[in-house]
Amino acid sequence: MSLHVESIGAGPDLVLLHGWAMHSGIWRDVRDDLAQHFRLHLVDLPGHGFSSGFSPKLVPACIPGSPGGALKHIVEMVAVFLPANCIVCGWSLGGQIAIELALREPVRVKEIALISTTPCFVKCKDPHKSSQHDWDWGMDAATLQLFAQNLKRDYRTTMKRFLTLQVSGASDIRVLAQLRKNLLERGDPDEAALEAGLQVLLSSDLREKIKNINQPVLIFHGENDAITHPDAARWMHQQLRNSELIMLPDCGHVPFLSYPDQFTNSLVRLSRSGN
Known part of the structure; x- marks a missing residue:
């Protein structure tokens, strides 16, 4: 199993990580401008783009039986x-x-940029804790599970709707x-990579972890984002x-396309924040 990483440009090292079901080609319309300021490393995540997929021996450990296992495995590879x-x-x-890389590799990761990111993709309520532990700025888990079912039936049509x-x-x-x-x-x-990614969307909750990040962080978010709620970005801030x-x-x-x-x-300014 190996990752496809394309490196171009010169300057401070900038690692670009795409979203679920996409690949590093998503950065095409901004990469030439970025390459004038940075040494870019465009990563295809496991099973996406030109990167090989999850090993059959590893998939069971990454999917439902081990909450967070898929995210941990991807982070370790990157x-x-x-x-x-x-x-x-x-x-x-x-x-x-x-976020996970910033916490795992604080010496190597000096800044992070969170684009349309949320610490928790799904809504959740904790009956054992006060309402302050509830998370209303996510998608309904049932909606995400229905999306997963449709994805298996008709991948291309479902993805076009997702876009x-x-x-x-x-x-x-x-x-x-x-x-x-x-x-x-x-x-x-x-x-298997799509399945693992969906498991991350359904199970990951980084709300407690995010408080431990010490590096400078750029949060770049659309006011009308229908997938990751803008209030999730405000909460992280x-x-x-x-x-x-x-x-x-x-x-x-x-x-980043709009x-x-x-x-x-903004990324250039972030790169200068630690100097």
Whole structure:
């Protein structure tokens, strides 16, 4: 099992992590501008794009029987490729991986950028604790499970609907065309990798962990994001010791395509925050 990592550009090391069911080609429209400021490392997550999938021997440990096992396994694989003193930028699910990497590798990861990220994708209520432990800024678990069922029946149609949801609330209709163009250019993702990723979405809860991050953090989020609630971004900003929150108007789940110049400039500013 190996990861496909493409490295281009010169400057501080910037690792880019895509979201669930996508691949590193999603960064195509911003990578040339970023490469003028950074040494980019574009990662295809396990089973996505040009990276090989999960080993059949590892899949059972990654999926339902071991909560958090899939996320831990992905993080361990990505950690092997991290350069020293790097910035890790993760979009959506990639943002959760960035959070875990910041905690696991505090010496190598000097800053992180969380793009359309949430610490917990699903709504939850804890009957044994006060209401402050409830999480209302997520999707209904039943909705996500239905999505998983539809995905198995008709992957391509379900993914096209998912892309439409990602651009909901965005004023620039070109973003949807960009997503559709990128989606299948590297073939279908590995089925086990998709299953593992869905398990992460259903089970991961990083709310307690996020408070332990000491590195500077950029939070870049669309005001109209229909997948990761904007209030989840605001909550993270309040919990983190050293963070900048950029909330973008008329923007859905893909803010780096809706606001490419502001995205690049924000990462450049982040890279200078530790100097």
